[in-house]
Amino acid sequence: MDVKENTTAAENQEPEKFEEILQALEKQRNQKKNWVTNVIFLLISIMIFFQAGLLEGGPLDILIIIVVILIHEAGHFLGMRLFGYRNVQMFFIPFFGAAVSGESRDVPTSKKALVTLMGPVPGIFIGIVLGIVYLINSSPICSKFALMFIFLNAFNLLPFFPLDGGRLLQEVLFSRNRYFELVFRVLAALMLMAMGFFGGLWVLGILGVINLFTVGIPFKIARISQKIRPQLAQCVNDDMQPDQSETTDDDPFPPETARIIACNVYESISNKLKPNEMAGYISQIWERIQTRSPGIGATLGLLTVYLFSFLLALVSLFGFVMAEHIKNAPLENKIAEYRKSDGRTGLKEEVYKLDTLHSETELSEDGRLYHGRMVKYNLSGNITCQGLWNQGYPDGPWIYYDLPGELERMDIFDKGKLVQCRWKENGQWINKELDDLPSDLKADYLEYSAGPPQGPELPPKISDANDIATP
Secondary structure (H helix, E strand, O other), rough: OOHHHHHHHHHHHHHHHHHHHHHHHHHHHHHOOOHHHHHHHHHHHHHHHHHHOOOOHHHHHHHHHHHHHHEEEEEEEHHHHOOOOOOEEEEEOOOEEEEEEEEEOOOOHHHHHHHHHHHHHHOOOOOOHHHHHHHHHHHHHHHHHHHHHHHHHHHHHHOOOOOOHHHHHHHHHHHOOOHHHHHHHHHHHHHHHHHHHHHHHHHHHHHHHHHOOOOOHHHHHHHHHHHHHHHHHHHOOOOOOOOOOOOOOOOOOOOHHHHHHHHHEEEEEEOOOHHHHHHHHHHHHHHHHHHOOOOOOHHHHHHHHHHHHHHHHHHHHHOOOOOOOOOOOOEEEEEEEEEOOOEEEEEEEEEEOOOOOEEEEEEEEOOOEEEEEEEEEEOOOOOOEEEEEEEOEEEEEEEEEEOOOEEEEEEEEOOEEEEEEEEEEOOOEOOOHHHHOOOOHHHHHHHHOOOOOOOOOOOOOOHHHHEEEEE
């Protein structure tokens, strides 16, 4: 049966039903998008994060994930507006952040892929910047934001539906052949199920099961789209003009095109679909028919950006975890002998982190108090702080250096009492009062001045040879 006979038969069979389908189609195309699906995906994300142990900090962690999701969705929103999506909407969802929807009619596949990338890629770079800030100032909030930005957006780049990574690979690669797409969707669903089973993330397992049982629907849509494409070209040649005539976004959906698609859906999927269900199929098939895969250059470029962003996120996560491990590594103390400038033997405390010298402090003759020079080092061996102790109290100038080795702070003590505190800010030296200092530093200074003299944690018998390391 050719296209004219197919259309005429459909019109004569149930004309009132096709009219209802056209009305449902126009209603779906022009109404506000239903954000229930987006909320479900957000809820799934929250549940995954809880299972992964990333939301153990209570309300603060919930607030952080809301901000991260909001910025992620804002990237998609900006991309849709830039590339001509129709009916673009961002929904602000109480307690969960935001979700974005839009109709991608007549938008090239390469631009759709860019919209997909504009959600996770900026978030990864934001997370990296915040991670660097954390390494500099040790702010716990920066640490939480950095980890969530990188983790959430790296998670979204995984090659599974409905994540951004799965959509990107489908748009750029697998939409070219419905069999490749079917294999990709099945493998992705099985991998999700494996992650859920072996990783204990049951939400991912359920998502994989759902994807596996619904994998046939996009395959049928792709098959119908491939079958109808030459039929619609025939319509144009016969001056029926159902689809390729110059129309605008506000024009109604071409009725002839809707009827052709509906007839094929009845034949290939079901003849008992309701008008709203049929309208959904028509929209998906029509968008699939209009989709043109990007060229080789654009495909390679998009895949390069995707792989680079994903690998960068993984490397950043690994680096972030390693940096946290280094920062929180336990300190190992030991008492060692050293040779003084006058030839006599003295004692000093050496502190090691990950088998690297972290600090060394000279001690009093009995080894009970800090007394003499103190130097702290970073893992590269560069000095970060140096000063003097006097019978268990800081005394005289204490100098601090930043990561590049530049002088950034200087404190002056008088037997534990802070006399002067100078900080370098924006290239200028300023004096700070005790009340202006961060709470942790203020507490340290008060302990120096009012607390007992400080010394190392010594072994029971400092004189035992086994307890003293000789150089």
